[in-house]
Amino acid sequence: MTKSNFFKHATALSVVIALSACGSDSDDPVVPGTIVPPVTGPDSPDNVETVSVTLDAAQEIPAPSGVPAGASGSAEVSVDDNGVVTATLGVSNLSGPATMAHIHRGFAGSTGPILVGLETADGGSTWTVPADAAALTQDEIGAFNRGELYFNVHTEANAPGEIRGQIDAGNATSFLVRIENVSTPDTLNVASTGETQPVPLSPGAFIVHREENDSPLLLPRDAANAGLEAVAEDGNTAPYPGAVPGSVAFTTPVGASEPGPIGPGGAYEFTMQAVDGDKLDFVTMFIPSNDWFYTATDADNSLDLFVNGVPVSGEVAAADIAIWDAGTEADEEPGTGANQVQRQPEPNTGALDPDTRVSSLTGRGQSVSLNGRVLLMTITPQQ
Ligand SMILES: [Ca+2]
Numbered sequence: 001m002t003k004s005n006f007f008k009h010a011t012a013l014s015v016v017i018a019l020s021a022c023g024s025d026s027d028d029p030v031v032p033g034t035i036v037p038p039v040t041g042p043d044s045p046d047n048v049e050t051v052s053v054t055l056d057a058a059q060e061i062p063a064p065s066g067v068p069a070g071a072s073g074s075a076e077v078s079v080d081d082n083g084v085v086t087a088t089l090g091v092s093n094l095s096g097p098a099t100m101a102h103i104h105r106g107f108a109g110s111t112g113p114i115l116v117g118l119e120t121a122d123g124g125s126t127w128t129v130p131a132d133a134a135a136l137t138q139d140e141i142g143a144f145n146r147g148e149l150y151f152n153v154h155t156e157a158n159a160p161g162e163i164r165g166q167i168d169a170g171n172a173t174s175f176l177v178r179i180e181n182v183s184t185p186d187t188l189n190v191a192s193t194g195e196t197q198p199v200p201l202s203p204g205a206f207i208v209h210r211e212e213n214d215s216p217l218l219l220p221r222d223a224a225n226a227g228l229e230a231v232a233e234d235g236n237t238a239p240y241p242g243a244v245p246g247s248v249a250f251t252t253p254v255g256a257s258e259p260g261p262i263g264p265g266g267a268y269e270f271t272m273q274a275v276d277g278d279k280l281d282f283v284t285m286f287i288p289s290n291d292w293f294y295t296a297t298d299a300d301n302s303l304d305l306f307v308n309g310v311p312v313s314g315e316v317a318a319a320d321i322a323i324w325d326a327g328t329e330a331d332e333e334p335g336t337g338a339n340q341v342q343r344q345p346e347p348n349t350g351a352l353d354p355d356t357r358v359s360s361l362t363g364r365g366q367s368v369s370l371n372g373r374v375l376l377m378t379i380t381p382q383q
Pocket residue numbers: 290291292325326327328329330331353
């Protein structure tokens with residue numbers, strides 16, 4: 001995306017947020033999803049596993065054009081405990097010679113960064129992993145095990161990709177995650193006016209990971225990454241995948257056809273896959289602020305997806321989610337500030353925050369007056 005397009009996007013989204021922030025879908029109450037009893041998780045693989053992959057145009061994002069019927073690929077790929085990748089990929093019936101082939105990180109239905117660039121010795125019919133390719137990190141091995149890697153093959157006619165194949169060994173559990181706005185028109189107390197407001201939430205990002213100490217979405221903690229700054233200030237998810245590999249945006253509310261914020265009664269939903277040991281973190285903007293967001297808040301700022309090998313199921317405890325400050329923009333009174341996304345003239349507007357730490361409001365000695373809860377998250381394993 002070009003810079004000008006980026007700003008157009010960010011501006012458009014800010015306008016959407018500004019226009020929608022006062023809206024309320026109170027005539028459309030949302031009932032939290034039925035709690036599904038825990039299901040037994042499949043064993044996660046410990047050693048080398050070889051996965052067979054079929055590539056086709058139907059899996060490609062964005063949809064390619066002019067692809068001959070029968071364009072396809074077939075691959076065998078394995079990853080050992082040290083992250084060494086072995087792969088053989090053959091392609092046929094493309095619109096022209098394959099110009100590049102890669103292994104990327106991204107769940108089915110989303111796109112993500114390149115992890116391994118493949119090479120060919122026969123003009124593009126067969127592709128393998130170069131001998132000097134970097135091994136996958138432990139977190140990227142986790143991505144392989146949970147079905148989060150994919151092959152993508154490029155042609156001159158379809159430069160972003162002509163055929164794609166998800167690398168999924170079938171070991172993962174699928175989860176549906178729902179983020180529901182349970183605020184009301186009386187949730188946010190605005191002291192200077194004596195009025196109350198709802199607390200709309202913005203499009204955001206999530207990540208499934210296995211890092212031991214912290215969520216990649218929040219790093220570095222002394223000065224916010226570009227993805228976090230854009231979501232926390234403007235509800236703009238575009239920079240996150242570039243800033244934090246493996247992060248995935250959720251942008252379109254349930255029942256909507258366009259990206260936008262959610263007011264009271266609104267919800268975002270996304271699905272993802274995970275294996276035992278995987279964790280989930282997310283960020284979504286506390287819209288009536290300069291740079292506040294909701295995220296998981298415990299020792300590793302992530303929600304465990306398995307407990308004793310069993311997938312978690314049900315509502316996430318209120319204590320496990322909190323409001324944080326990205327440390328990128330000076331704070332005005334919530335619900336009134338001229339530099340907040342609902343009122344500012346353009347994105348990324350406002351004085352710099354004198355405290356650049358990415359931290360919870362509590363951790364920074366800050367607070368906000370709320371009547372009740374704003375965000376309800378439900379995690380449901382799929383049968
Ligand atoms: Ca701030």
